[in-house]
Amino acid sequence: MEALAGASRRPRSLAALRALAGRPDPAARVDALGLSFPTPVGLAAGFDKDADAFEALGALGFGFVEVGTVTGLAQPGNPRPRLFRLKSDRALVNRMGFNNAGADAVAAALAQRRRRPGESVLGINVGKSKVVALDDAIADYELSVRALAPFADYLVVNVSSPNTPSLRDLQTTEQLKPLLLCVQNAAREAAGRRRPPAILVKIAPDLTDAQVDAVADLALEIDLDGIVAVNTTTSREHLRSSAAEIEQAGEGGLSGAPLKQRATTVLERLYRRVGGNLVLVSVGGIEDADDAWKRICAGATLVQLYTALVYGGPSLPALLASGVAARARAAGYSRVQDAVGSAVG
Numbered sequence: 001m002e003a004l005a006g007a008s009r010r011p012r013s014l015a016a017l018r019a020l021a022g023r024p025d026p027a028a029r030v031d032a033l034g035l036s037f038p039t040p041v042g043l044a045a046g047f048d049k050d051a052d053a054f055e056a057l058g059a060l061g062f063g064f065v066e067v068g069t070v071t072g073l074a075q076p077g078n079p080r081p082r083l084f085r086l087k088s089d090r091a092l093v094n095r096m097g098f099n100n101a102g103a104d105a106v107a108a109a110l111a112q113r114r115r116r117p118g119e120s121v122l123g124i125n126v127g128k129s130k131v132v133a134l135d136d137a138i139a140d141y142e143l144s145v146r147a148l149a150p151f152a153d154y155l156v157v158n159v160s161s162p163n164t165p166s167l168r169d170l171q172t173t174e175q176l177k178p179l180l181l182c183v184q185n186a187a188r189e190a191a192g193r194r195r196p197p198a199i200l201v202k203i204a205p206d207l208t209d210a211q212v213d214a215v216a217d218l219a220l221e222i223d224l225d226g227i228v229a230v231n232t233t234t235s236r237e238h239l240r241s242s243a244a245e246i247e248q249a250g251e252g253g254l255s256g257a258p259l260k261q262r263a264t265t266v267l268e269r270l271y272r273r274v275g276g277n278l279v280l281v282s283v284g285g286i287e288d289a290d291d292a293w294k295r296i297c298a299g300a301t302l303v304q305l306y307t308a309l310v311y312g313g314p315s316l317p318a319l320l321a322s323g324v325a326a327r328a329r330a331a332g333y334s335r336v337q338d339a340v341g342s343a344v345g
Helices: 003-007 013-023 054-059 103-111 132-153 167-171 174-193 210-222 245-251 255-275 289-297 309-312 314-329
Strands: 030-032 035-037 041-043 064-071 081-084 091-094 120-127 154-158 198-203 228-229 254-258 279-283 302-305
Touching: 003 013, 003 054, 003 120, 003 309, 013 041, 013 054, 030 064, 035 120, 041 314, 054 064, 064 103, 064 132, 081 245, 091 309, 103 132, 132 174, 132 314, 154 174, 154 302, 167 174, 174 198, 174 210, 198 210, 198 279, 210 228, 210 255, 228 255, 254 255, 254 309, 255 279, 255 289, 289 302, 302 309, 309 314
Parallel strands: 041 064, 041 302, 064 120, 120 154, 154 198, 198 228, 228 279, 279 302
Antiparallel strands: 030 035, 081 091, 091 254
């Protein structure tokens, strides 16, 4: 991260990274959320917590980079160690706890950055400060949104991390509706003359099917722009790692290959519910171009990586982007975007 942050401030370093990644295939370009994404392959939130390195990460071949999670108040996160590999499962367990510098500090840093034409899209993921009571969550999210909306191409409301106490309670429609309405209004006001950022909500894989349907219906009702599905899971079922390894990793959110099936199931359910009326961003267990292509055909306009980048290395985003473009052409599509939802009956 230190190297990527340094490269983000050096035009020659960024140019070198872009040369290594190669130019995106034109067939990979996606138009969504009022934005043009060079590729549908993005980096999920949690990697670049404070927007230190999004330029370099984009230069590696990501079509969009989602920074954060950013909270209204600065916070150190949970005690270390708090991030573990389950190598047999190609998975991670994290209990980071939204460690970040706070919305004002991240906004001040972004104000000093010059966005260049052709760079990847910038998303900002916002969450609840740990010390803020659930009853005061709306005001806390509003604080972050007002600070960060002027710099975001899109904003994601994170109500699904398992590492902030009671956060997932905000996924009930009774709690979620007033929160999202407030975020929408705050983003419009904070954007000023600039186009307001698109607003999406990120949900957990541990929701029941009925709860997934309820969030989808709410998103349509209030004209939300999209849904990011899914966050990490608290489940430890069907893992290959030994009981000792799982116990050593401890509590926290599980990400990576074990999420593949549930993430796909939630995506297909959402697509059947909302069709093309919302942008669906699929994340969880995407490891290669076949995985990414299957998610697109299952209804995802965009896909995100996190754990796969840890295991696959920095060449992965460019390989996935070129891979899905090749698969689109082989299937008879001129653009990847034309295949969205093609496999959903």
